[in-house]
Amino acid sequence: MAGGAALFAGGSRAIFAAAPTPAPTSAVSSIWKLGGDLPVNRLGFGAMRITGDGVWGWPADRENARKVLRRAVDLGVNLIDTADAYGPEVSELLIAEALHPYRKGLVIATKGGLTRPGPGQWVPNGRPEYLKQCVDKSLKRLKLERIDLYQLHRVDPKVPMEESLGALKESQQAGKIRHVGLSEVAPDEIERARKLLPIVSVQNQYNIGNRKWEKTLVYCEKEQLGFMPWSPVGGNRGLNSERLEAAAKDHGVSVYQLALAWLLQRSPVMLPIPGTSSVAHLEENVAAAAVKLSPAEWKTIDRS
Numbered sequence: 001m002a003g004g005a006a007l008f009a010g011g012s013r014a015i016f017a018a019a020p021t022p023a024p025t026s027a028v029s030s031i032w033k034l035g036g037d038l039p040v041n042r043l044g045f046g047a048m049r050i051t052g053d054g055v056w057g058w059p060a061d062r063e064n065a066r067k068v069l070r071r072a073v074d075l076g077v078n079l080i081d082t083a084d085a086y087g088p089e090v091s092e093l094l095i096a097e098a099l100h101p102y103r104k105g106l107v108i109a110t111k112g113g114l115t116r117p118g119p120g121q122w123v124p125n126g127r128p129e130y131l132k133q134c135v136d137k138s139l140k141r142l143k144l145e146r147i148d149l150y151q152l153h154r155v156d157p158k159v160p161m162e163e164s165l166g167a168l169k170e171s172q173q174a175g176k177i178r179h180v181g182l183s184e185v186a187p188d189e190i191e192r193a194r195k196l197l198p199i200v201s202v203q204n205q206y207n208i209g210n211r212k213w214e215k216t217l218v219y220c221e222k223e224q225l226g227f228m229p230w231s232p233v234g235g236n237r238g239l240n241s242e243r244l245e246a247a248a249k250d251h252g253v254s255v256y257q258l259a260l261a262w263l264l265q266r267s268p269v270m271l272p273i274p275g276t277s278s279v280a281h282l283e284e285n286v287a288a289a290a291v292k293l294s295p296a297e298w299k300t301i302d303r304s
Contacts, residue, residue, distance in 0.1 A: 030264065030289065032271055034226050035179045035200035038148060040107050042264060043289045044079030045072040045282070046230060046275030051090045056119040058090055059277060066098035071279050073103055075286045081203070081228065081273045083111035083153055084138050085122065092141040100143045109149035109228075110138050111183060111203075113156065113164065126156025128167035135171045151181035151203055155189060162196055169197045181228075187219040201226035201271070208259050208301065209239050220269050232272040233259045247301050253291055257284060261291035262301050 030042045050065040052058055059065045072080065080099075082091040092110060099106065112134030115123045125131075131152075138147060150168060155161050171177045181201035182193055193199050202220055204213040206229035211217075220227040233239060233256040241255075248258040256274075263272045274285045293301065 032226055032269065034107070034149060035198070038107060038179065038200075039105070040079040040271065041076055042271050043077065043260070043286060044081060044228070044271055044273040045069075045077045046273035047080055047082040047091045047095060048086045049275040049277045050094055051087045054119045055086055056116070057087065059094075062094070064279075065094050065277065068277060068279055068282055069095060069098040072282055072286075073099060073106060075283065077286065078103075078105050079107045079109065079271065079273070081109045081111075083114065083151075084134055084141075085111070085114040085116050085153060088116045089137075089141060092138060096141060096143045107148045108142055108144065109151065109181070109201075110142065110147060111151040111153035112138065113153040122154075124154040124156040124158075126152070126154070126159035126161070126164035128159075128163050131164055131167040132171060135168070135176050139176060146176060146178055148178045149181055149201060150177040150179070151183050151201070153183050155182075155185060161189065161192055165193055165196050172197065181226075183230075185216065186213075187216055190216070190219060190223075190225070199225060201228055203228040203230055203273075205229065205231045206263075207232050207234050207239065208244065208262050209234055209241065217267060217270075221267055225269065226271050227267065227269045228271045228273055229263060230273060232263055232274050241301075243301055243303065247293075247297060251291060253288070254284060257288040257291055258293075258301070260285060260288035261293055262298065264289065265293055265298055 031039050032042050033039050048055055050059060050068055082095060112131055113124060113126050115125045117123055152164055168180050179200040180197055182199055183203040185202060190199060202216060202225055204216055206213050217227050239255055239259055244255050244258060248255045260272055263270050276282050
């Protein structure tokens with residue numbers, strides 16, 4: 001893919017007419033430093049969708065899942081987000097199968113603290129002893145000596161946050177974790193966590209059609225924490241907006257590409273992690289980094 005607007009002259013279908021080509025330059029030139037010392041390209045990859053249906057079990061085509069992961073890295077993505085709950089365990093195992101030994105500079109971020117009793121079921125478990133086991137098992141599955149970014153997947157309402165994070169702090173002090181992040185939290189919860197240990201990122205659901213966590217994003221901007229929006233293009237519900245569709249048509253791109261471009265221009269701390277099980281969709285997502293919106297266009301879409 002070549003950089004710039006010319007890439008999209010024929011629309012998203014034209015992108016895939018030829019053989020795969022290098023990533024757009026903007027996909028690898030927009031950098032964020034997690035914790036101030038870990039540079040990542042701002043458009044990452046979420047590895048939830050490479051598992052089986054319902055984020056449960058192995059995918060029907062295991063080799064295709066590995067191809068998606070390898071292609072993401074080839075396109076310049078160097079932040080891959082996963083969790084032990086995806087599969088469960090499947091996503092982490094596939095990442096190691098496809099990418100180990102890891103390319104220099106590749107950041108694997110994972111999460112613990114959500115259990116999967118069955119398909120469609122997600123139950124928090126923030127007990128310290130459980131989280132310590134989670135860290136050790138993720139290290140083994142991912143074939144890592146240290147996890148660059150380990151995130152508390154959910155705050156367990158039955159366990160004080162300080163106890164859960166205390167376990168992660170111990171793992172960090174033992175050299176098993178480099179940086180710690182949180183997921184689905186409000187500013188006051190981030191403040192509580194930061195009294196115990198440094199927090200470098202927050203992963204909350206956020207997209208142009210769902211801005212429930214706007215205050216958390218503003219807090220992250222102020223405190224210079226990375227904000228990793230999950231479901232950045234609306235997930236299974238998608239995105240329905242006439243303004244978004246019209247702007248996408250004007251740029252010759254898909255609605256999803258435009259939604260990702262909007263996120264990247266929304267805030268410098270924004271680190272979208274769109275996920276997919278398709279190489280073609282992956283390439284389309286990465287190409288979104290080359291879409292540039294004028295201030296007027298961005299404001300028009302922002303009102304969607």
